[in-house]
Amino acid sequence: MTTIDDAEIAKFQAMAAEWWDPQGKFKPLHMLNPCRLDYITTQIAGEFDRDLTEGQPFAGLRVLDIGCGGGLLSEPMARLGAHVVGVDAAERNIPVAEAHAAQSGLEIDYRHTSAEALVEAGEPSFDVVLNMEVVEHVADPLAYLTACQRLLRPGGLMICSTINRNPKSYAMAIFGAEQVMRWLPKGTHEWSKFITPEELYNLIRRAGLDPVDRTGFVFNPLTWSWRLSERDLSVNYVTASVKPEA
Template sequence: MTTTIDDAEIEKFQAMAAEWWDPNGKFKPLHMLNPCRLDYITTQIAEEFDRDIASETPFAGLRLLDIGCGGGLLSEPMARLGAEVVGVDAAGRNIPVAQAHAAQSGLEIDYRHTSAEALVAAGEPGFDVVLNMEVVEHVADPLAYLTACCQLLKPGGLMICSTINRNPKSYVMAIFGAEQVMRWLPKGTHEWSKFITPDELFDLIGQAGLEPVDRMGFVFNPITWSWRLSERDLSVNYVTASRKPG
């Protein structure tokens, strides 16, 4: 079975596994970004599947895959909204952390130490939604990885994929700023050469068999210390939505 797992990338996240739920730890940037991510994710799913986000469990009946689930920062809110959630991560140390936190939260989430390619090879039943957040910049072969994500979707399914743009600004913000100045992340967490521009990602998504339908930027405001969605500014962090034909 072929794999797009980059062992060096996995080791980085193995070392940080115990800190997933510490809002002031190494994953502080994700905790800060999470409300903005959830706003985009829930809006896209609700629109695609005609769900009332104001209802108690609007995603009931939807099967959702969270790839690169980490400690469960997205898996848990998706489960609370009623989705049947499978969370997978190639970094094995993340899974016990995610399982323990879900148990403490009274949530049933199917966490597995595996990869997208392994799920495809095992004949995993299709998902209505695949969350693919901040993963594609860490894999060895982005096209093969996105193709596996497509194969895991049911016809008509939705993939939401976020990553980091590749330009001088993203180097200053995501690597120099976040890793060296603010020290939010350990040095070497990201490799600028692996960042993907929005046009490149749209092209890869299309090659993988999906139809891109939307993209937005995640913009950080250093004055209010908060994130917001932007239709125009995709210069650093951004997110896309794409649909599997059928």
């Protein structure tokens, strides 16, 4: 079984070479990344009682970065001491990620595969699954999230971000980012595949996880920066959920 959407994968295959260009097609992710990392590191540290002031606070944690792309999140996790497995269904992303990790002196286990394939292969469980900006690109969100749940150990943490579905998200994520600013190629996102926070919480629960937090990523066009918001989940947002102890 696979939830891979071949049409979605083709979009990211075409952009693979630009992952590490902060002014290229992935400029929005480069801009968002500090905000994403702030949320991710805080949630992991809180869940596993880690001190972020230490040199490698995530040492001993096994982290899966699904839809790793060029490694924008895998590399910071590795620098924080985690053992990182980065997977992507777009084959061209993997050599780009491997080359950049080698240049950075980082050891990251990159693989061209999917969450479902890891489950099928009996992959050892992870402490953390990073599932960032992926769920809106898969063919079956519930089946995909269920695979993510199966890859977590009991007590493990999944962090999942996506885009809300409403007129504002269409105006900003599609019309603004793709047509006006041209940060992304037209057609990168499909508004009908966006997921509301209530829908995502319901999917997460049905997949066997307990949601514990949801927070918005809010873009300020005046300061040209992103911030976290507990109230504003109108466009980009992120959730944290935990796998119940057996």
